[in-house]
Every structure is written in structure tokens, then in C-alpha cells.
Amino acid sequence: MPLFPDYQRTISEPVSCKGVGLHSGVPVNLTLWPAPADHGIVFVRTDLAGQVAIPARSEFVVDTALATTLGKDGVKVGTVEHLLSALAGLGIDNVRVELDGPEVPVMDGSAEHFVQMVTSVGVRELEGRRSYLVIKKPVTVTEGDKEASLVPARRFGVSCTIDFKHPLISSQSFELELSDRCFSGEISRARTFGFLRDVEMLKKLGLARGGSLDNAIVVDESSILNPDGLRFPDEFVRHKILDAIGDVSLFGRPVIGHLKVFKTGHALNHKLVQKVLSDPSCYELVQGRPADVERAEVRLPELASGRDLEPLVA
Structure with missing residues (x-):
């Protein structure tokens, strides 16, 4: 990857995984969807009515005890840091993250599974400047x-x-x-x-x-x-x-x-x-x-x- 990519990037096609939340123990299905330029990384709880979109930005951090939790309009998504680290580490700017539970699944406790998900479908360059x-x-x-x-x-x-x-x-x-x-x-x-x-x-x-x-x-x-x-x-x-x-x-x-x-x-x-x-x-x-x-x-x-x-x- 160039040190300073000129254009924003997303994944080439949807990719999914399932696992359990580290703290909740709840089974979770998670899907990464390609997203357009300037969309950013956005989390959506598909198990709740209204499907509130929670951008992965600091103003939406509602808790940092034991993990980083994002929230908006009373809806929360916990333990987002491993997935966000994988997306940042691979230079992915725009993704819609859909999940049907309160936490990103912990998988093996690292970011490796999320890296494998992205590399399995590939990366697509968008028209928007980075x-x-x-x-x-x-x-x-x-x-x-x-x-x-x-x-x-x-x-x-x-x-x-x-x-x-x-x-x-x-x-x-x-x-x-x-x-x-x-x-x-x-x-x-x-x-x-x-x-x-x-x-x-x-x-x-x-x-x-x-x-x-x-x-x-x-x-x-x-x-x-x-x-x-x-x-x-x-x-x-x-x-x-x-x-x-x-x-x-x-x-x-x-x-x-x-x-x-x-x-x-x-x-x-x-x-x-x-x-x-x-x-x-x-x-x-x-x-x-x-x-x-x-x-x-x-x-x-x-x-x-x-x-x-x-x-x-x-």
C-alpha cells in the first residue's frame, strides 16, 4: 500500500463472520459491507428496530472501561477496537458494519480474523480523495x-x-x-x-x-x-x-x-x-x-x- 494513498478505499464485496461477544457472551453475526467515499466506518445493529447508524468517531464513544464502546440514541456497540484496528491497519476508509448483537465478536482475541476477512474479498479504490x-x-x-x-x-x-x-x-x-x-x-x-x-x-x-x-x-x-x-x-x-x-x-x-x-x-x-x-x-x-x-x-x-x-x- 502506498504510504499516502491518493484515494479512499473500501472492500470489494460483503464478507461475514460469527462469534461471541467477549463480555456479553452473546452469539453475534457480523457482516462488512462496501461503502461509498466519505461514508466512513459505520456500525449498525440489525437486531434492533430503527437500525441506528453509529459512526466510528470519538464523539460517539460512550464507554472505555475494559473495551471501547460506541453509542448513539441509546444504541451501543461494544469492543469495537480490534475490528477498527484491522481496518485502519489495512487502510480501509469506508465500511458499513452490520451486527445482530451488542458487541463485535471477539474471534480469537486478536485482529487476525478481521484482516483475513478483508484480504479474502480484496480492496477497491474509490473516486473520493483521501x-x-x-x-x-x-x-x-x-x-x-x-x-x-x-x-x-x-x-x-x-x-x-x-x-x-x-x-x-x-x-x-x-x-x-x-x-x-x-x-x-x-x-x-x-x-x-x-x-x-x-x-x-x-x-x-x-x-x-x-x-x-x-x-x-x-x-x-x-x-x-x-x-x-x-x-x-x-x-x-x-x-x-x-x-x-x-x-x-x-x-x-x-x-x-x-x-x-x-x-x-x-x-x-x-x-x-x-x-x-x-x-x-x-x-x-x-x-x-x-x-x-x-x-x-x-x-x-x-x-x-x-x-x-x-x-x-x-
Whole structure:
């Protein structure tokens, strides 16, 4: 995929899957439908009357406890981050997501199944030009010892560090510059994880009803309980990057900037997006011109000021 695609993209044909919600335990059928330019990623609950359309944008985030939940007019869709991460990682701008339950199915706890769904049907370029949110100055949010920031950069990259003070999940760090090949090879297969003591507590509270060793890494005080072990030695930090990519995609357009996250979760990721959007001096919405986009790749000062990209009319 070109670093700065000129035109928006969608999937070539509908594709479906079925699974269970991680927290609700409810069986869910999900279908991705091609969508036109400027449609964005939109969720629709087909099991409810009225079929309210919920755009995947930060203003529709209604909960960030344990997962990212979107809502509108009383209708909610939970655990959207893995699917959104897959779509962002593959450069998909427009999709209608139909599902007949309250949560996106967890599948194997990673984004890999959603990547396979998209690659199985292929990608189609649309006529509408692609627009970007270019970070113009550093923005940081903190909460205790947790921190998330976005800083100007030539492209979208992520740096992440975690430290759970656990013998199996001590300090881990990972960094990447995003491309569809990089996402598929390095991030998409990393699964969600949790501690056995927390899983047991959540189930007593009526949460994590769909969680199992088939869709999450479970860790006790000294060992990994999954019979097949880990997919990567640092699978934990890779999954945190997966989550962060999904959460930051709620800008509603691809970002040009570097995301740095330290011990963050969905709540702080969302606060970072909100803080950027609250101050127009932090960013500029730009649209690529075919002749200029590739040149913009290597000129950070010009790119950060939007000179090599065409500003969008508000």
C-alpha cells in the first residue's frame, strides 16, 4: 500500500463472520459491507428496530472501561477496537458494519480474523480523495504514571511500553511505522490478555462471559495457561499497540504523526484523541494531491505545516 494513498478505499464485496461477544457472551453475526467515499466506518445493529447508524468517531464513544464502546440514541456497540484496528491497519476508509448483537465478536482475541476477512474479498479504490489528520505540535495526556502523546512525524507510527510488575509481563516495548504489511505481520495476530484473578472477578460481575483460552491469553501468578503458549515473546505489548491503533482510528481519518503510549488503556487513548480535537492548532486536515503526496513523505517540516498537502475546506 502506498504510504499516502491518493484515494479512499473500501472492500470489494460483503464478507461475514460469527462469534461471541467477549463480555456479553452473546452469539453475534457480523457482516462488512462496501461503502461509498466519505461514508466512513459505520456500525449498525440489525437486531434492533430503527437500525441506528453509529459512526466510528470519538464523539460517539460512550464507554472505555475494559473495551471501547460506541453509542448513539441509546444504541451501543461494544469492543469495537480490534475490528477498527484491522481496518485502519489495512487502510480501509469506508465500511458499513452490520451486527445482530451488542458487541463485535471477539474471534480469537486478536485482529487476525478481521484482516483475513478483508484480504479474502480484496480492496477497491474509490473516486473520493483521501484526507489526513496531520499532527502539527506535540499533544500529551497523563494519568498517574500513564502517558499518551501524539507528535509530528512523516507518517503514522506507534511506540508502546508496558510494565505490569509481573514475572511474565514485565517491561516490554515495541515500535513500528504502520503499513498494511507491517500490521498483518507484526500486530494483527497479538491477542488480548488478562490475569486469572481478574478474569474470575469479572465473571462474578457478569463480565467476560465470552472469554476463554480460545480468545484470550490468561496468566496466573507464574505461568501462561494457554496450552499453545504465546504467538510472540512480546505478544502483550503488541496487543496494546493493536488496541491503540483501533482507538486512534476514532479520529475518523488516518493520522500523520507518531503515537507514543506508556502503560495506557482505552480511556487514556480516548482522552488523547479528545484533547487533539479540542484544539485546532494541534492539527490540520489535509487532502493529498496526486503529484505532491509522495514528495510530502520526505519533507517533515513542510508536511507538518500542510504545505505539500491540500488543506480541506471546513
